[in-house]
Amino acid sequence: MINFPEHAPFSAEERKALGSIAAGWSVEQRLWLSDYLARGISSDVMLPALTVLYGTESGNSEELAERTVKLAKARGFKARSRNMAESTPAELSKVENLLVVVSTWGEGDPPETAEDYYQTFMAGGLELAGVRFSVCALGDTSYDQYCLIGKEFDEQLAKLGAERVAPRADCDVDFEELYVSWVTQALDSFGVVSVPAIAGPGSEVAAPAVEYGKKNPFPAKLLEKVLLSAPGSKKETWHFEFSLEGSGLSYDAGDSLAVVPTNAKEVVEALLKVVGLKGDEEVETKAAGKKTLRAALTANYDITALSRKAAKSWQAHSGSQELAELLSDDQKAQFKEWIYGRQIVDLLSEFPARETGAQELISMFRSLPPRLYSIASGPKAHEGEVHLTVAAVRYEGHGIERKGVASTCLADLIEVDDFVPVFVTPNKRFRPPEDDAAPIIMVGPGTGIAPFRAFVEERAARGTSGKSWLVFGDQRYTYDFLYQLEWQDHLKSGALSHLDVAFSRDQPEKVYVQDRIREKAAEMWQWLEEGAHFYVCGDATRMAPDVHAALLEVIGSEGGRSAEEAESFLADMKKSGRYQRDVY
């Protein structure tokens, strides 16, 4: 029985009847009914309008924006979401209530698809008095310019005259908790609305236990594990095949798979040793209740990624004067230099605390984030399976052997028949063209090859007629030609029409994918004129900007365009979805 409040606009009898009918309903049923009834209401009934603006790269911002819309609707708002990729800042002047969810990438960049929107918006020139807003910024504390784009939106909105009704939330990769408190406060601050809230933010997300996804990753069985790098290679690139049998999970070519890793034993033990704890102390974890400290550090916490935030919490605990100085505002450059190549264990050993309790220790760590990998298999070509291409990250930093958490967890700890928790992260902004006749150009050096294996398999399964051109690169032809035999088969069958390769270390001068693009400028331009879609996957810091520059040159020299015209040509391609990137 639901007891509707007396101020609800119904008679006592109606309240009672409604209360008994609605009592057994699921959250979905309630939301659906509220939405359905609201749609039937003519526009002369004034529901407050709410716009949820989002800029998304991996899909997290989009997911939160959609959840926000649902929650707002349940509270009686006439809510809608707007993707920055498909709108312009000018629209904001007509908005009354505005919530912004936007992520920050790499060294303080906006999401790829929000780039234009961001540039225009930051240029100013808008009058936003009367707009009430709040911003939810997504980011990753292990990066220096954490949540920068959200901060900039927040400041710029205020500068343009809009009124901030709730403070900005700066979310780390484990954004759930902070998001829920932000959205609750933000919606509250827009004031009382006509329909009482029927679903709290907490209950809205509860999913049945059998439904696998982010909240409940699916334990996927490893079917096959193949080292793609041949002996003699300086790389260690692996191919993994997981079973999705019985998971109910599905994916499209271009999507990513999130893998929930565990920390390596020696990393956990090294940390325990530094803080002088045994590991069998009992702790209370947010995600998994009571367990031993050792188990918690292994499965639940990020105990490697060093960030300003992590250093600050450790400083507060240890009281280290030296660390406080390093964290002061005028030492930002020194701090950046110091954390380079270091991990949390270095922080704890170089600025020791007198004593650290087990519970106290974990309270300073963020939860262990899942790692996203671009899926390497076409869903139709490998039914019930998902494949990944993973380069094991190993390096030496300040005299200690370091390793990437997820990549070496897969490479070192996971064998065939073992289970790994996974879920699918859709990437709607990285898809083969809907038009099967459209030509595609794919640039994917190193593990950037992964989604293009999926693209080619998917297009073959769909029987597409459009031609395809793959540009691959790595260190050496003989050892690092990832999936070489498969590309040969695809060339024979016609699933792939063109292949170019750039191996950087086979000759005295380094040759990269962007060099091949320049060499084939005339042909590239011809393909673009025929409507080719251009895809890039892989390294975001050097490769992607280099390929971008080479592509601009091709458009300029072959298309007879000035530098400015080439920029706008490429911007148009991006807008229409013909230039898509999945870079990391």
Next chain:
Amino acid sequence: MSKDGKPSANEGIKDRSNFLRGTIAEGLQDLSTGGLSGDDQQLIKFHGSYQQDDRDLRAARRKHKLEKAYSFMIRIRVPGGVSTPQQWIEMDRMASQFGNETSS
């Protein structure tokens, strides 16, 4: 070749090779493979080269999803079997730059 016996298979290859050209030029342009296919494997022998692959690595390379480890031997004409020191140094340079650093 005997006077009335059937010509060997290689004669057919030569016959249809457009004067020993075959598709060697196209094969060298094909970046998906480090080897030559079909007739071209025979034809390059007439140009002083020979294609082989490391048999010990065949099974392992297939597992790595890689093709056979092809390599080419280049035969150099040395009249009288004598090379000058200058020629030897040059052969060594080519072997280092383009090959696997062996010459014999």
